[in-house]
Amino acid sequence: MPSFRLGRLAMLAVLILPLAVAAAHAAPRVAVNLQDGRQLTGELDRRTNSHLWLRFAQADAEVTRVIDWRHVDAMHIDGVEATPGQLRTLAADLPEPVRTPPATAVATPTQPSTAPEKRRPVAGVTFDVFLSDWDADVEADGLQLHLYPIDAAGRLTPIDGTITVQLVASRQSRQRPERMGYWTQTVRREQFTPNGAVVHLPYRAKDPELDTSIERQGLVHLRLSVPGHGTFEHSRDAVRIRSYSPVRDTHQRATGRRYFPGERTRGQR
Numbered sequence: 643m644p645s646f647r648l649g650r651l652a653m654l655a656v657l658i659l660p661l662a663v664a665a666a667h668a669a670p671r672v673a674v675n676l677q678d679g680r681q682l683t684g685e686l687d688r689r690t691n692s693h694l695w696l697r698f699a700q701a702d703a704e705v706t707r708v709i710d711w712r713h714v715d716a717m718h719i720d721g722v723e724a725t726p727g728q729l730r731t732l733a734a735d736l737p738e739p740v741r742t743p744p745a746t747a748v749a750t751p752t753q754p755s756t757a758p759e760k761r762r763p764v765a766g767v768t769f770d771v772f773l774s775d776w777d778a779d780v781e782a783d784g785l786q787l788h789l790y791p792i793d794a795a796g797r798l799t800p801i802d803g804t805i806t807v808q809l810v811a812s813r814q815s816r817q818r819p820e821r822m823g824y825w826t827q828t829v830r831r832e833q834f835t836p837n838g839a840v841v842h843l844p845y846r847a848k849d850p851e852l853d854t855s856i857e858r859q860g861l862v863h864l865r866l867s868v869p870g871h872g873t874f875e876h877s878r879d880a881v882r883i884r885s886y887s888p889v890r891d892t893h894q895r896a897t898g899r900r901y902f903p904g905e906r907t908r909g910q911r
Contacts, residue, residue, distance in 0.1 A: 669685035669686055669687075669697070669736065670685070670686050670719050670732060671683060671684065671685055671686075671719070672684065672685075672686050672694075672696060672717055672718070672719055672724070672729065673717065673718045673719075674694070674696070674709065674714055674716075674717050675714070675715040675716045675717070676709075676713055676714060676715060677713050677714070677715050677772075677882065679880055682696060682698075682707065682709075684696030684697055684698045684707065685697045685698075686729060686732060686733055686736065687706060687733065687736075688733050688734070688736035688737075688738070689733070690729055690730055690732075690733035691730055691733070692711075693708050693709060693710060693711065693837070694708070694709040694710075694711060694714065694717075694726070694729065695707070695708055695709075695733075695836075696709065698796075705792075705796050705797060705798065706836050708835075708836050708837040710772070711726050713770075713772055714726075717729065761799075762793040762797065762799050763793060763794070763799075763871060764791045764792070764793065764799055764801060764868050764871040764872070764874065765792060765793050765794040766791075766792050766874050766876075767789070767790065767791050767792065767864065767866045767874040767875070767876050768790045768792065768876055769787055769788060769789050769790060769838070769862075769864055769876060769878070770787070770788040770790075770838070771785050771786070771787045771788070771843075771862050771878055771881055772785065772786050772882075773785060773786075773881075773882050773883060773884070773885065774786035774842070776842060778906065779905075779906045779907050780901060780905045780906060780907060781851045781852065781885075781901075781907055782845075782851050782884070782885050783842075783844055783845065783851075784823075784842060784843045784844040784845045785809070785823075785842075785843040785862065785881070785883070786840060786841070786842055786843070787805075787807065787840070787841045787842075787843055787862075787864070788837055788838035788839070788840055788841075789805065789829060789838050789839040789840075789841060789864075789866070790838045791803070791866060791868065791874070798834070798836070798838065800831040800832075800833075800834035800839075801829065801831060801834075801866075801868045801871070802829070802830055802831055802868070802869070803828075803829050803866055803867055803868040803869070803871075804826065804827070804828050804829070804866070804867045805825075805826070805827055805829055805841065805864055805865065805866050805867075806824075806825070806826050806864070806865045806867075807823075807824070807825045807826075807827075807841075807843055807862065807863070807864050807865075808821055808823065808824050808862070808863045809821070809822045809823035809824075809843075809860050809861070809862055809883065810822065810860055810861045810862075810863065811850065811856055811857050811859070811860030811861070811883060812856075812857045813855045813856055813857065814855055814856075814857060815855060819860075819861070822848040822850065822856060822860060822883075823843065823845065823846065823848065825843045827841055829841065829866075850883040850884040851883075851884050851885065852900070854884070854894065854900065856883070856884070857883075858882060858883065858884045858886070859879075859880050859881060859882055859883060860881055860883045861877060861878070861879045861880075861881065862877065862878050862881050863875070863876075863877040864876050864877070
């Protein structure tokens with residue numbers, strides 16, 4: 643076999659072997675770089691398919707995070723870059739997790755429990771927020787927020803409450819940030835899934851997608867009020883609030899227009 647073919651096979655072995663080793667374990671650990679700059683490391687969940695599912699152990703609890711593939715920049719297993727297709731394949735080969743009930747648990751399948759569900763006290767709140775397009779035109783329509791109220795063990799805790807969200811950003815011609823958006827919405831327990839409660843925050847008068855004097859990134863501040871639990875706050879900085887598009891930036895500098903003829907925009911609806 644020619645030497646260059648041997649070298650190529652050796653390189654493939656270096657790339658594939660760690661993934662094969664990971665598949666032999668119950669739950670390989672995946673390091674994920676998100677587009678907003680955050681990094682997450684967790685165990686791959688077998689439900690990974692249309693979304694990436696990761697599990698995070700916290701004290702005596704386990705938190706599951708569901709991540710949209712579109713928000714992922716890169717993923718690695720043991721330092722080797724992995725693709726969504728490879729992770730889907732690994733997840734499909736994972737065994738069903740064994741759930742051992744507590745020793746005091748008694749199964750009564752013919753007598754369903756009528757006791758009211760015990761609601762865990764809320765200890766804090768976190769959230770993910772992404773630029774999003776949820777209609778038929780080409781621009782992003784606003785921000786999509788995934789809300790995660792958590793208890794003292796870090797477990798997602800569905801609630802009935804109210805969120806108030808502010809978007810703060812600077813203009814290119816000014817140093818002082820200003821408020822670009824403000825939203826208040828009610829959140830109900832039935833909205834919550836493993837992906838949190840999804841809330842759409844549409845752009846209004848100050849629209850970073852159309853007004854390019856607004857910087858591309860901003861700070862999102864959230865306040866959650868839960869009756870009987872209290873008020874909780876959290877912020878995320880460096881949130882992208884306008885689509886990344888070098889081609890549109892060049893087109894706008896040359897023509898003064900961000901979108902091309904024939905593209906459907908909000909002004910055409």
